[in-house]
Amino acid sequence: MSGTTARRAAIAASVAAVALTSIAACGRSDAGESPGGDATGTVADTATGEIEIWAAAGNGDALRTLGEEFTTENPDVSITVTEIPWGEIITMNQTAVASGTGPDIVMTGADQTASVIAMGGLAPVPDGVMDVDALYPAAIASVTGETGLYSVPWYVETRFLFYRADIAAELGLDAPTTWAELEELSTAYATRPGGEFGFGLPRPIENPAQVIVPFTSQAGGAVADEDGWTFDTPEFVEALEFYQGFFERGESPLSETEATFENGGSPMFISGPWMVGIYEEMIASGAAPEGFTQESVGFVPMPAGSANNNSYIGGGNLGVFASSDNQESSWLFLSWLQEDAQQKKLFDLTGSFPARQESADYQPILDSPVMTVLKEQMPDTVETPSYPSWSQIAEQIGIYAERVAHGELSSQDAAKAIQAEADSVGFGW
């Protein structure tokens, strides 16, 4: 029937017209706006009102405990903590910023802070809240936006090398301290009788940028400077070659495997201090394979490339939500959390390493062998590139690294391709 068809067409046309006119009303104004506003706030003398905190999973209780202590000194304030899963932090900040509703304090992972800064979700840090020189430089870099600092580093973490000390001893080798020694140990592991792999590197589909960027730094380079990305450089190519070499020689598994650290199939990997606890539990519960004891678990700082032995810094940063209506008190709380006593308390509560450098001179840390290694590695760290577009570029690195590892592409060509992609995306501010 032409009547209904005409009517349907009319409805469709009017819907389209409405949609288009509202889009046409959009337009960027020329005035630039810096994320989070321009003015930096002030810090209160005593905290009042309500402070709502979004904590990443596992940190809720610590913040509640510390919050209670803070409240005894500042009785007019009440602090509530809501835990959210790490993976959803970006999404929740997106929705909060879009709707203008959100908490007062927001916790972000060191690799997420840049995105939230770009959203305009964080307020600039006022003077006096933190003592920049007292914190690890890489941690400060992770909270740096285009025009200043937007969060306060709370705790830090990094990764280092775990290796089968017992097997290495049998092979007559010590812990590696350079790239060459690392390759030597890996080959020795893989070629020994009954050996399978030599080095359990993150697979190309498991975000390999997390090791390739530190490798680049260890080779004396960087993936970005003030002007742009620098992937088409000899150092990045060297890092890529180093990474894919282990896969090419068959010393790193390209797919799921039954080889594990504890059964000796994959006797080396890069990870963090919590692995010690996992192995302790495994051994205590009797689930460990024959011959695997606590002494088998060796850990040392990252082996050095030609320039240094920088590893990736991670951790948690705390910032004040840009639309918060209780910013002054929130800054006071964050400033208080930065103090030496609270940083040490944090370690007691969660085992997280303090962002304040001097707080690492704490007996429980010094007494723990794995924490000592962490402490040794911490000054030698490089941050995840703190740009909003980083996660997209890291994905590209993974895609091209996979092709290199499969022999489809040379490292030089991959570096050029990654550079091209990165240039088209930019920094994302």
Added chain:
Amino acid sequence: MTIVTSSAPAEIHAPNRPRRITPGRILLILTLTLGLAATLLPFVWMLLGAFKTNAEIMRRPVTWWPQAPTMDNFRAWFVDFDMSRYFFNSVFLALVAVATTLLFCSMVGWALAKLEFPGKRVLIGVVLSTMFVPGIVTLIPTFVLVANFNMVGTYWGMILPGMVGAFGVFLMRQFMLEIPDSLLDAARIDGAGEFRIFGGIVMPLCRAPLATLAIFTFMGSWNGFLWPLIVAQRESLYTLPVALALYTSPTGDKGAEFGLQMAGSVLIIVPVLLVFIAMQKHFVQGIAMTGIK
């Protein structure tokens, strides 16, 4: 009224003749059992894993039967972890979702199936279109909307957007299309009003699709993770899947808790399966529609 409808076919089995043990039957049951075993394999591993320690789950080669069985995972869920609040939230939201969805979708499904009105085609098209868009795209606009209504951090915010599922509308419409027009016309001739027809004839005939919709809606609500997380913004409103994700996620000094995850997943599944068992009783052969010759 001389409309023959049966609202109690529950006693009738399908098919309605004595069941003999024939070779065909045995083959049927055998095939189904083999298929079932294959289908349930991953779930069985998950179930067994709930009784294992984390270390054992991570062991390679994998073990099937727990070598060091433990109740620690379940104990952690019931004792250390206050399930009651999250359980209540999940139940409440799921029941509201089922009630509203069943009511709204059957009403509009009926209109779309058997009633004529201008704009019918447009409505079907628009409703279906919402199913064709991945949820992530409409997430932020929906949240902004909910925030504008000041419903963030409330039960309303968690309920309302879920009430507009195209799935339920489409499901009810398709089933209602199968109702014979002769039945309805006879009722109209006898002077029954539309609402009377809807309540007295249509709904009793729709036990199977209603039960189906109830199952799917309950499951969708019960397993929902992202939307409840984003809207709740307060731990007191969290539902079970959200709590599960939080409680088992890795932190500074521990890795992923596989044992807890398996046990938690098993616990979350149980209510849905119970609802399924209860609802699928309604998948009964309908003799009702043959009342009119």
Added chain:
Amino acid sequence: MRTTPPRSGRLVSLTARRRRTAAVAWLFAAPFVVSFGVFGVVPLVSSLGMAFTDLRVTDIRNPFNVDFVGFENFVTVLGDSTFQRALRNTLGFVVFGVPLSLFSALVLAVMLNALGRRLATVFRVGYYTPVVTTIVAVAVVWRIMYQPNGLINSLLATVGIDGPNWLGNPLTALPALTLMAVWRSIGSSMVIFLAGLQAIPTEVKEAAAVDGATTLQSFFRITIPMMTPTILLNAILTTTGFMQFFDEPFVMTNGGPLQSTTSIALYVFNQFQWGNYSVGAAGAYVLFAIISIFAIVQFRFLRQRT
């Protein structure tokens, strides 16, 4: 809708009757339409609008402070090699997975329908269980099963087949995930088919049996035609679900190996994670267009014949 004139003798004009029916119809539809108009249509239209701008993560505070860019995002998306790969993967997945899933579910439903009550319940619950499980939990199991020396290859070895490295080989990864997705989806389709089978009166089948029809003939001549609306329902639901293939690639392979399992929905998700909202929206609406085409075709093909 056919209306026979009332026999009571009172004449009611046809238009008045039609108007009244329309009013009643809208009354029935009202509760849903009102809430749908707000929470369904508004986000849909606004996200569609997003696709025609250059909205990014930095604009999220002032979403109207963006430029209108016409079809630029769509061009970007369609020209992106990752998207093209995702498109090919998704279509392959749908073309193989949907018929497999639908056919298996139908056969299963018919078989279950022939059982007695108690036995049927056990099987129904069992076959429905995969639908209910959370992807994260079962992913662990499936990964283990797909390992080069895992369960599936062990079973294949007993019949002399040397199984491949399922998730590591770009050629076998997508089929492996397809199998997993089919496993997860059969239960839902089965349930809907079961409900649909109940609508078929036994008298009709028995009459056919009396007339000498075999089970197979009865199945194809009576059951299937009467089930057309249900089949259409399941076809559209399954196709829509499979086109939005996300969970398996996201949890199991992150789109790899070598982009062989990346899907359109994963592409859209990534764009949103990276803050490229308008590009993501454009990708989503390309997906929308494809699904709509499938749906229209299926509606035409499976139109209810009375």
